Each structure stands twice: as structure tokens, then as C-alpha cells.
Amino acid sequence: MKNLIVYSSKGGNTKKLAEELFKQLPEDKDIAPVSTAPDPGKYDVVCVGFWLKGGQPDPAAQEYLKNCTGKIFLFATHGAAPGSDHAKMALNKAGELAANATVIGSFSCQGEVSAKMMETAANKDPQPPWLGDAPAAKGHPNTSDFMELSEALITAGLKTKAEKSTGSMVS
Ligand SMILES: Cc1cc2nc3c(=O)[nH]c(=O)nc-3n(C[C@H](O)[C@H](O)[C@H](O)COP(=O)(O)O)c2cc1C
Numbered sequence: 001m002k003n004l005i006v007y008s009s010k011g012g013n014t015k016k017l018a019e020e021l022f023k024q025l026p027e028d029k030d031i032a033p034v035s036t037a038p039d040p041g042k043y044d045v046v047c048v049g050f051w052l053k054g055g056q057p058d059p060a061a062q063e064y065l066k067n068c069t070g071k072i073f074l075f076a077t078h079g080a081a082p083g084s085d086h087a088k089m090a091l092n093k094a095g096e097l098a099a100n101a102t103v104i105g106s107f108s109c110q111g112e113v114s115a116k117m118m119e120t121a122a123n124k125d126p127q128p129p130w131l132g133d134a135p136a137a138k139g140h141p142n143t144s145d146f147m148e149l150s151e152a153l154i155t156a157g158l159k160t161k162a163e164k165s166t167g168s169m170v171s
Contacts, residue, residue, distance in 0.1 A: 003158065004040055005031040007049035008061040013077040013111030017141045017149070018049045021075060024150055026163055034060050045071045045104065045158065050094065051111060052078035052130070055086060057094045065094055068101040073156055075149070077111025079137050080130035105156025109145040110137035 003025050007018035015033075022031045025047075032038060040046045046068060050061030057065060057076070065072075074094050080086040087108050095103045113121075113134040121131045153159045 001044045002028040002042065003030075003045045003047060004038065004043040005029065005047045005049070006034050006037040006040075006064060007031075007075075008034040008051065008058050008064070009049070010051060010058070011111070011114065013141060014049045014051045014075075017075055017077055017109070017111075017145070018047075020141070020146045020149060021047055021049070021153070024146075024153060024159060024163070026159055034064050037064065040068065040070070043070075045073060046101075047073040047075060047158075048094070048098075049075045049077075052076060052080065052087070052090050055093075055129075056090055057097065061094070062097055065097040065101075066099075068098045070101060071104050072098055072101045073104055073153075073158060074098075074106040074108075076106075076108040077141060078108060078130065079110065079113040079134040081133040081136065082109050084130075084133065086130050105152055105158070107149050107152035109148065110140040112137050112140055 005018050005022050007014050009015035050057040074091055078087050091106050118134055121128050154161060
């Protein structure tokens with residue numbers, strides 16, 4: 001099975017998650033930013049990563065998702081709490097955008113929000129719904145997110161339990 005990881009990342013959080021995903025997936029695999037993504041036709045599964053902007057996948061990822069066909073695995077980082085309605089709705093939106101593809105699984109976690117962005121968001125009226133969760137995003141994605149990612153990849157059938165730990169085999 002050959003997997004492709006394509007990610008969109010402005011501040012580096014989603015890139016970090018994408019690189020961990022790359023590390024955890026068994027061979028054969030490729031990784032690329034969305035701007036230079038290769039032809040997905042020769043891959044069995046494409047893992048598409050994005051960050052949330054305005055409660056949706058970021059614009060570059062939206063364009064990519066619209067053109068996806070075949071099997072895809074979605075992953076994302078956001079300021080909103082993990083598992084929040086805000087995060088769930090954004091993942092659902094990603095699935096809707098990828099109308100010609102089959103979503104085989106997904107994972108999302110918080111990604112650190114810069115102090116400058118938090119200040120900008122705090123000055124908005126109304127303030128965005130994710131702002132209250134954003135301070136807790138500090139330091140994410142982290143190793144505990146990577147362990148949850150591992151479970152999501154196993155559930156999606158992209159790796160086995162033998163490849164469970166991050167980067168190395170468990171006994
Ligand atoms: C312009 C902007 C808009 C954002 N909008 C949202 C949002 O709607 N919902 C959310 O949960 N997080 C939002 N965030 C937080 C980012 O999604 C989060 O920090 C993410 O991890 C950034 O990923 P990146 O470092 O890969 O760019 C926003 C951040 C920025 C800079």
C-alpha cells in the first residue's frame with residue numbers, strides 16, 4: 001500500500017503533525033506540502049492535513065479537498081478544544097468538500113495559537129468561539145496527541161498495532 005501525506009500549514013503545527021504521521025505510517029509513503037503535492041493517482045490513500053480558519057479547513061486545503069478522489073484520511077490542528085463541536089463541524093465540512101472521495105478516518109488536535117493571533121481574535125466582536133480554548137493549545141501538538149493519532153491510524157487500517165508506538169515497534 002502506498003500512502004501520500006499532503007498538508008497545509010501556516011505556523012508549523014499541522015506540518016509537525018504531518019511529519020509525525022509520516023513517521024508512524026509503514027512504508028511505502030511520500031509527504032508534501034499542498035503547494036507541491038504530487039499526482040495523487042498513484043497512491044492508495046491520501047492523508048490530507050489542514051488548520052482551521054473561520055471554523056473551516058484553511059483555503060489552500062479546501063481547494064485540494066475538492067479535487068480528491070479515492071480514499072482519504074483527514075487530519076487537522078485547531079485552537080478549539082479537541083472533540084469540540086467546532087472541531088467536529090470543521091472535519092465534517094472537510095468531508096463534504098471532498099465529495100468525490102471516501103473518508104476512511106480522521107484525527108484532529110489543538111495547535112498552539114500565537115499570542116499575536118489571540119490578541120487579534122480577542123479584539124473581534126463577537127470573539128471567535130474557539131478563543132476560550134486557545135490558551136490550552138500551548139505546546140500542542142505534543143506526544144500525547146501523537147499517541148492518539150496512532151490509535152486513529154490503527155482504526156483507519158493504515159497501520160497495525162505492532163507499529164503502535166511513535167516511530168518504533170512495541171514488544
Ligand atoms: C487567521 C487564523 C484563524 C484561525 N481560525 C481558527 C478557527 O476558526 N478555529 C480554530 O479552532 N482555530 C483557529 N485558528 C487557530 C489555528 O487553526 C491553530 O493554531 C492551528 O494549529 C494553526 O496551524 P498551523 O500552525 O499549521 O498553521 C486560527 C488561527 C489563525 C492564524
